[in-house]
């Protein structure tokens with residue numbers, strides 16, 4: 518008969534834990550020696566990897582060999598200090614420790630009465646985020662799996678508050694630069710694409726409040742019901758911060774909900790000296806944060822704060838006779854504020870990271886990332902043939918290559934080639950985007966591992982490759 522025991526003896530658990538920990542720590546200790554963009558041309562590999570469910574168990578070491586030697590290297594190295602692509606992640610080690618604890622003890626933290634003290638830790642962290650965003654005590658929040666689901670929770674709250682059952686009349690507004698997760702979240706929330714207006718941006722890629730006002734008026738005139746504006750506190754393309762005070766004032770005047778997608782940029786609000794860059798954020802009706810970006814937590818943790826916490830609760834609260842008795846208003850009960858019931862313990866990752874580092878170190882790290890981006894932008898802008906399209910508002914800038922006589926198509930091709938050649942050198946990874954009618958290269962500094970050395974390498978490699986590309990194009 519097959520053994521039905523799934524528990525390991527303590528000494529086995531300890532040995533397996535040591536084996537895994539050794540791999541992870543060895544990996545992290547040499548993270549900057551690995552190419553920052555691994556070989557992800559892996560269709561043949563992936564086909565060869567398809568396998569039936571194993572009937573018999575196997576040893577741990579060979580599985581770790583395959584993971585750490587073959588599969589993990591064939592990834593974008595999003596944990597690398599040279600990862601300046603898209604919006605960087607990072608993954609601070611306390612997050613990994615928290616996951617081990619959370620999964621190891623496997624307690625039920627979606628429901629307050631089942632783990633009150635653990636849920637309180639999560640409530641505490643949400644409260645810290647609330648204070649750092651300067652939201653009022655009436656605000657409530659939710660840890661989500663990411664910024665996309667945070668945007669979704671905000672849109673559902675706005676819909677619940679502003680539209681009730683009349684979904685089809687409702688119209689919402691974003692900009693041509695808004696992250697695509699917002700349109701997706703709108704659709705999931707029942708706001709279909711024909712009720713979503715993409716407002717044009719100005720030359721700095723910020724939403725034009727005058728055009729927003731006109732679009733709202735036009736929809737009113739057409740008998741529709743404008744209910745929500747989503748602005749960006751740092752767009753993914755160029756890092757643009759929309760004019761939050763003007764948009765907020767317009768929303769207040771018109772009775773619209775103002776959601777700020779701060780998945781990239783809101784964490785800079787932790788630093789008092791950087792708050793002017795995000796003026797208007799504390800007055801928003803809701804804000805998306807993405808701790809797995811700007812708080813350096815491992816992937817799988819987003820967050821939303823809603824000023825009128827009752828709106829978040831109204832959109833999600835449910836009861837059932839088999840559930841433990843709710844404890845009333847005093848204590849935060851996660852499943853009353855979000856779609857999940859059973860779930861992981863996202864709050865522990867953020868809690869442990871802040872407890873181990875302290876908030877002051879986080880502020881220092883965030884301020885350093887911005888300073889590094891300013892330094893990189895200043896030096897890249899000074900290079901021949903570089904035109905800075907979007908200087909850093911937070912920690913992201915965008916630029917292109919240009920030389921006399923070059924067509925737009927030639928400039929786009931040269932800028933694309935620049936990204937490819939810089940990234941192929943293996944030390945820094947940069948990506949591009951289409952914005953303002955041309956292709957832009959962009960550098961985003963947000964990994965906690967990125968320090969001055971990577972910025973120096975980035976500038977050096979851009980300078981070398983840009984010079985070579987333009988010299989060849991002009992020859």
Ligand SMILES: *Cc1c(COP(=O)(O)O)cnc(C)c1O
Pocket residue numbers: 604662663664665666696698749751752753778779780781807819
């Ligand atoms: C990354 C990002 C999102 C989506 O967040 P996920 O965590 O990837 O789901 C939304 N908005 C902006 C501005 C982002 O940068």
